[in-house]
Amino acid sequence: MSECPENLSYRDSHEWIEREKDVAAVGITDHAQGELGDLVYIELPAVGRLVEAGEAVAVVESVKAASDIYAPVSGEVAEVNEELESDPGLVNREPYKRGWLFRLRVREAAESAELLDAAAYRASIGE
Numbered sequence: 799m800s801e802c803p804e805n806l807s808y809r810d811s812h813e814w815i816e817r818e819k820d821v822a823a824v825g826i827t828d829h830a831q832g833e834l835g836d837l838v839y840i841e842l843p844a845v846g847r848l849v850e851a852g853e854a855v856a857v858v859e860s861v862k863a864a865s866d867i868y869a870p871v872s873g874e875v876a877e878v879n880e881e882l883e884s885d886p887g888l889v890n891r892e893p894y895k896r897g898w899l900f901r902l903r904v905r906e907a908a909e910s911a912e913l914l915d916a917a918a919y920r921a922s923i924g925e
Contacts, residue, residue, distance in 0.1 A: 799925050800829035803894055807870070807910060808919035814894065815870040815913065817904070824870060825898040826858065826889060829923050834860040837886040842878040843900055849873060851909050856899055858889065871909040873902035 806814045812830035816823045831837065841857040849855050849869040856867035878900045882888055889897035904910075914922065 800827065800832060800920075800923065801894065802828065802916045802920050802925075804916045806894070807913035807915065808922075809868060809870050809913060810919070810922045811868050813868055813870050815902075815910075816898075817910065820904055821876055822871065822873070822902050822904050823898040824867075824900055824902060825893055826867060827919070828893045829925075830865075831890050831893050831897075834858065834865060835862045836860055837889050840882045840886045840889070840899065842882065843875045845875050845878060847875045849875065849902070851906070851912075858886070858899075867899060869902065870913060871902065871904055871906060873905045875900050876903045877901040 806816050808814050812827045814825055814827050837860050839859040843855045851872045853869050854866040855869045858865050879898050
């Protein structure tokens with residue numbers, strides 16, 4: 799069974815988001831990294847890029863496949879996790895801690911209401 803912290807919100811496309819006031823960390827779920835396998839490369843968005851909820855903003859590549867990462871909410875990319883450039887496997891080892899991908903300065907707080915809680919996400923992946 800995949801780890802699914804209760805304090806996070808989720809998209810059914812396997813991204814998680816953790817709000818901290820007007821900035822939110824975004825990453826991929828434990829389930830997603832498990833399905834992808836060992837990550838070998840991550841293409842992160844440019845800091846300052848404006849994104850819309852549901853827009854593809856990053857790419858993770860594993861030995862199995864490449865997968866788009868979607869913005870859970872609209873906003874501006876405030877920071878990227880530069881540690882992932884030299885160690886993409888950090889997402890496999892710590893998807894909810896040091897393996898975050900980018901932080902967004904959230905533009906539309908109301909969009910968060912459309913995200914899934916941990917129980918709904920677990921149900922969406924059949925757990």
